Amino acid sequence: MSNDLGQIKDVIIGGKHKEIEDLVKAAIKKEEVSLDSIINDAMIAAMDIVGQKFADSEIFVPEMLVSAMTMKKGLNIIKPLLQGDASESKGTIIICTVKGDMHDIGKNLVTMMLEGAGFNVVDLGVDLSVEKVIEQVEQVRPEILGLSALLTTTMPEMKKVIEALEEKGLRNNVKVIIGGAPVDAAFAQKIGADGYGDDATEAVRQARRLIAEN
Numbered sequence: 001m002s003n004d005l006g007q008i009k010d011v012i013i014g015g016k017h018k019e020i021e022d023l024v025k026a027a028i029k030k031e032e033v034s035l036d037s038i039i040n041d042a043m044i045a046a047m048d049i050v051g052q053k054f055a056d057s058e059i060f061v062p063e064m065l066v067s068a069m070t071m072k073k074g075l076n077i078i079k080p081l082l083q084g085d086a087s088e089s090k091g092t093i094i095i096c097t098v099k100g101d102m103h104d105i106g107k108n109l110v111t112m113m114l115e116g117a118g119f120n121v122v123d124l125g126v127d128l129s130v131e132k133v134i135e136q137v138e139q140v141r142p143e144i145l146g147l148s149a150l151l152t153t154t155m156p157e158m159k160k161v162i163e164a165l166e167e168k169g170l171r172n173n174v175k176v177i178i179g180g181a182p183v184d185a186a187f188a189q190k191i192g193a194d195g196y197g198d199d200a201t202e203a204v205r206q207a208r209r210l211i212a213e214n
């Protein structure tokens with residue numbers, strides 16, 4: 001791994017939020033460092049280590065929070081570079097993190113990549129109740145609904161959303177894609193989702209596939 005990526009990773013793990021912006025700016029300027037590697041090999045890899053340290057009780061929620069804040073500051077530097085051609089929308093997507101779940105870095109990254117790929121994304125934020133999601137689907141009428149969950153305890157909310165869409169007669173109007181660390185393709189199939197993405201690139205691929213099938 002290049003020195004730039006290693007430093008970004010260390011700074012996120014250490015929660016040194018004052019240093020991240022300059023490091024990301026410097027890395028972006030280097031031809032040999034891709035945006036993809038900054039996001040995946042440095043930033044997401046750092047959060048995996050943070051998660052592991054938390055699981056091993058080496059760090060606690062406050063440290064995890066500062067690392068998250070550091071990553072967010074870094075992502076904000078990258079965001080403008082991911083913006084695509086917004087002249088013609090490829091379709092509308094509503095995205096949110098499900099009820100009881102405050103994790104939003106993955107969702108935000110997926111949002112950035114979808115917007116970069118030309119989709120119109122309505123980001124409802126975190127901790128969204130089933131009722132609120134349904135209300136927004138009725139109002140916005142998106143082609144796709146994206147749901148994110150990072151906790152095993154909040155994954156069942158995704159199933160509840162799909163059931164509520166069925167009950168309201170909305171299920172045929174909107175495709176549902178899901179993602180988040182504890183979620184997988186088998187779970188997506190089990191709850192009747194239309195797609196699953198293990199990262200932001202796959203989220204874009206799934207969205208394109210579902211729009212093309214529409």
Ligand code: B12
Nearest residue numbers: 051102103104105106146148151152179180181197199200
């Ligand atoms: C940062 C973090 C936090 C931060 C969140 C800050 C924020 N604004 O997001 C804070 C400190 C608030 C936090 C709190 C908690 N956390 Co936390 N957290 C993490 C950590 C370290 C990183 C998550 C992250 O941002 N990853 C980076 C992003 C980019 O990855 P991602 O979210 O997986 O997203 C990617 C894909 O999954 C996918 N994707 C994501 N969403 C979607 C949606 C769609 C539609 C698609 C297609 C794809 C997709 O694409 C993304 C880009 O590649 C993880 C560990 C980990 N490695 O996941 C633990 C982790 C998720 N947390 C955990 C826990 C236990 C908690 C707490 C319960 C701790 C506590 N005791 O209070 C609370 C819960 C709070 C709540 N109610 O939500 C556990 C969950 C265990 C479990 N099995 O359920 C983990 C796994 C840590 C661990 N190893 O124990 N956490």
